[in-house]
Amino acid sequence: MTAAISVRGLTVRLDGNLIVDGVDLDVAEGEWVTVIGPNGAGKSTALRAIGGLLPHDGEIHWHGTPIARLHRRERAKAIATVMQSPVVPPAMGVYDYVLLGRTPYIPPLGRESASDLAVVDEVLAALDLEPFAGRRLDTLSGGERQRVFLARALTQGAGILLLDEPTSALDIGHQQEVLELVDRLRAERGLTVLATMHDLSTAGEYADRMILLAGGRVVASGTPAEVLTEANLAEHYRVRVRVIDGEHGPLVVAVRGNPNATV
Numbered sequence: 001m002t003a004a005i006s007v008r009g010l011t012v013r014l015d016g017n018l019i020v021d022g023v024d025l026d027v028a029e030g031e032w033v034t035v036i037g038p039n040g041a042g043k044s045t046a047l048r049a050i051g052g053l054l055p056h057d058g059e060i061h062w063h064g065t066p067i068a069r070l071h072r073r074e075r076a077k078a079i080a081t082v083m084q085s086p087v088v089p090p091a092m093g094v095y096d097y098v099l100l101g102r103t104p105y106i107p108p109l110g111r112e113s114a115s116d117l118a119v120v121d122e123v124l125a126a127l128d129l130e131p132f133a134g135r136r137l138d139t140l141s142g143g144e145r146q147r148v149f150l151a152r153a154l155t156q157g158a159g160i161l162l163l164d165e166p167t168s169a170l171d172i173g174h175q176q177e178v179l180e181l182v183d184r185l186r187a188e189r190g191l192t193v194l195a196t197m198h199d200l201s202t203a204g205e206y207a208d209r210m211i212l213l214a215g216g217r218v219v220a221s222g223t224p225a226e227v228l229t230e231a232n233l234a235e236h237y238r239v240r241v242r243v244i245d246g247e248h249g250p251l252v253v254a255v256r257g258n259p260n261a262t263v
């Protein structure tokens with residue numbers, strides 16, 4: 001089967017600095033892969049390049065097609081991205097912003113259809129955002145805004161979702177709600193998910209596979225149990241941790257003390 005995302009030798013330089021260094025990865029259709037790694041490892045940069053948002057070397061295919069061959073509308077129908085701190089028109093209303101996700105389906109000079117509006121209503125309801133529909137974006141809290149960004153991406157109806165720290169501003173309840181929603185869409189519609197997350201236990205609960213990035217390179221990959229080991233985390237995060245068997249995957253707990261000491 002063709003991978004939903006296939007990346008070979010992805011290399012990104014920013015201002016002459018090598019940030020992503022020869023990354024290979026595949027994400028199968030319907031699979032959830034989460035990229036982890038310490039601050040500055042190159043996770044966001046890799047995700048932006050895979051989303052076609054950054055110039056890069058190497059090959060990126062979505063469903064077997066090189067991304068350079070896809071036009072803007074085709075790209076937007078294939079892949080939706082939620083990046084950190086997107087630039088938004090501050091005075092724009094929540095409803096109109098979320099409706100922007102339907103842009104690839106609206107003919108040039110045409111208007112949104114009733115079904116476009118129905119998709120927006122459905123997504124706003126699923127993310128508990130109905131009470132905010134009439135508000136300006138610049139009046140929302142950080143967590144409310146983060147859910148609105150996800151809502152805009154979900155209204156795109158794309159088969160691939162790229163999520164860069166999608167729950168970093170959310171309280172534990174909304175965090176779970178958002179991740180469960182994405183997981184349900186994955187189960188029901190075969191959504192493919194490539195995410196980055198800092199909360200390692202939560203990342204491991206939802207991902208089928210994980211990729212540990214450090215210094216722009218893949219240093220470990222496999223199931224959460226294979227990647228979230230005390231040795232991997234000590235080496236690449238310089239932290240002392242305990243990894244405990246949880247109901248849905250390994251649970252990682254940081255422990256005070258010398259990062260180089262044996263746990």
Ligand SMILES: Nc1ncnc2c1ncn2[C@@H]1O[C@H](COP(=O)(O)OP(=O)(O)OP(=O)(O)O)[C@@H](O)[C@H]1O
Pocket residue numbers: 014015017019037038039040041042043044045046
């Ligand atoms: N325009 C730029 N010029 C030079 N270096 C840059 C530029 N933009 C980003 N970087 C550097 O690239 C590295 C990777 O950044 P990136 O945002 O991809 O890391 P990350 O793994 O997502 O980190 P975090 O966990 O902190 O979000 C960082 O060291 C960052 O300072």
